[in-house]
Amino acid sequence: MPEKVYIEEIRLSAFRNYAEAALKLDARHVVLTGDNGSGKTNLLEAVSLLSPGRGLRRTPYGEVTRVGTDDAFSIFARVHGMEGEVAIGTGAEARDEGTSRRLRLNGTAAKTADELTDHLRVLWLTPAMDGLFTGPAGDRRRFLDRLVLSVDPAHGRRASDFERAMRSRNRLLGEGRMDPAWLSGIERQMAELGVAMAVARHEMLGFLAHLIEGVANDAPFPSARLSLTGFLDEGVTARPAADLEEDYAAMLAENRYRDAAAGRTTEGPHKADLLVFHAGKDMDAGRCSTGEQKALLIGLVLAHARLVGNMTGFAPVLLLDEIAAHLDEGRRAALFDLIDGLGGQAFMTGTDRMLFEALGDRAQFFTVAAGRISG
Numbered sequence: 001m002p003e004k005v006y007i008e009e010i011r012l013s014a015f016r017n018y019a020e021a022a023l024k025l026d027a028r029h030v031v032l033t034g035d036n037g038s039g040k041t042n043l044l045e046a047v048s049l050l051s052p053g054r055g056l057r058r059t060p061y062g063e064v065t066r067v068g069t070d071d072a073f074s075i076f077a078r079v080h081g082m083e084g085e086v087a088i089g090t091g092a093e094a095r096d097e098g099t100s101r102r103l104r105l106n107g108t109a110a111k112t113a114d115e116l117t118d119h120l121r122v123l124w125l126t127p128a129m130d131g132l133f134t135g136p137a138g139d140r141r142r143f144l145d146r147l148v149l150s151v152d153p154a155h156g157r158r159a160s161d162f163e164r165a166m167r168s169r170n171r172l173l174g175e176g177r178m179d180p181a182w183l184s185g186i187e188r189q190m191a192e193l194g195v196a197m198a199v200a201r202h203e204m205l206g207f208l209a210h211l212i213e214g215v216a217n218d219a220p221f222p223s224a225r226l227s228l229t230g231f232l233d234e235g236v237t238a239r240p241a242a243d244l245e246e247d248y249a250a251m252l253a254e255n256r257y258r259d260a261a262a263g264r265t266t267e268g269p270h271k272a273d274l275l276v277f278h279a280g281k282d283m284d285a286g287r288c289s290t291g292e293q294k295a296l297l298i299g300l301v302l303a304h305a306r307l308v309g310n311m312t313g314f315a316p317v318l319l320l321d322e323i324a325a326h327l328d329e330g331r332r333a334a335l336f337d338l339i340d341g342l343g344g345q346a347f348m349t350g351t352d353r354m355l356f357e358a359l360g361d362r363a364q365f366f367t368v369a370a371g372r373i374s375g
């Protein structure tokens with residue numbers, strides 16, 4: 001069983017509907033119940049900001065800061081982390097800050113938010129992800145990239161470097177500057193980064209497939225079969241990276257005039273799509289029922305959590321927003337056992353405390369009402 005990482009304390013200031021709030025925790029799971037709009041998801045969002053990126057809602061930081069306050073939001077947490085106890089402080093520099101936040105680890109300014117992954121990994125499942133299988137490919141790509149990022153923090157840097165190179169290429173093409181030497185240099189860089197991204201994504205699918213295979217057929221959550229399409233496809237696993245880079249660089253060179261006319265790069269890792277099949281029914285997830293899709297998603301997130309635990313030796317912190325709402329009693333109890341079996345700390349929300357009864361004393365229970373938390 002992987003070691004447990006858990007949040008011992010979290011304090012919020014000027015965060016969403018919280019003026020000030022503090023939560024002291026032991027290593028158990030955390031159940032937050034309260035009415036709609038009371039602040040349950042906001043609290044999960046604060047925990048999600050203990051990982052790199054913009055958190056589970058991906059909103060600009062200016063919107064996160066409490067309306068009507070002059071000070072920017074801040075979050076402080078004490079975590080029993082992967083390298084022992086750590087104090088994490090984060091928040092926006094200024095009230096209207098959109099895209100950057102400061103981060104201190106044990107009182108010292110961190111160079112990049114990636115340093116957070118040395119201490120804890122945070123994974124989440126929210127109702128906003130319910131449309132994942134039927135929504136745009138970009139959402140599924142982002143979902144997959146987050147999976148990769150949680151075991152391979154360098155994936156984020158590769159993706160942003162690729163984006164930057166692609167923007168330079170698009171700009172040159174858009175301005176009609178068809179300088180072959182300059183373009184070839186950029187395209188070579190795009191090829192290296194793009195193939196590395198594709199390989200990392202395929203590797204993640206391989207790991208997950210291996211893990212899912214080991215799950216019994218009668219498990220309460222159906223198994224997913226995953227594949228990638230839209231960029232290099234099967235070739236990624238079958239051929240050496242150097243050959244794939246050659247192919248992609250050649251493709252980019254050949255597409256220059258077409259891409260100039262389209263105003264964008266038409267082929268690349270930014271065009272990939274994650275295909276999800278309900279393995280038991282051999283059915284495209286997008287055509288499964290709402291309940292089946294939710295169950296598939298839960299199964300996928302739990303498999304991912306197990307993978308992170310196996311690969312790092314530490315169980316991730318799980319944020320499960322309204323996880324119990326649409327499950328019958330038997331499935332709920334089975335879900336809690338599965339979550340507990342992962343060995344980490346899970347935060348779960350719902351409107352009704354009764355839904356979480358089967359957790360018993362495996363969880364600490366809190367009530368949230370209008371931006372206040374009580375035990």
Ligand SMILES: Nc1ncnc2c1ncn2[C@@H]1O[C@H](COP(=O)(O)OP(=O)(O)OP(=O)(O)O)[C@@H](O)[C@H]1O
Pocket residue numbers: 015016017018034035036037038039040041042043063064065066067351
């Ligand atoms: N920047 C902000 N300043 C003040 N309040 C905000 C801010 N952003 C969001 N809110 C408010 O926070 C409230 C709580 O939202 P939250 O999503 O946490 O509710 P919830 O308890 O998860 O509810 P539900 O059960 O409906 O999902 C909402 O009423 C929202 O308007």
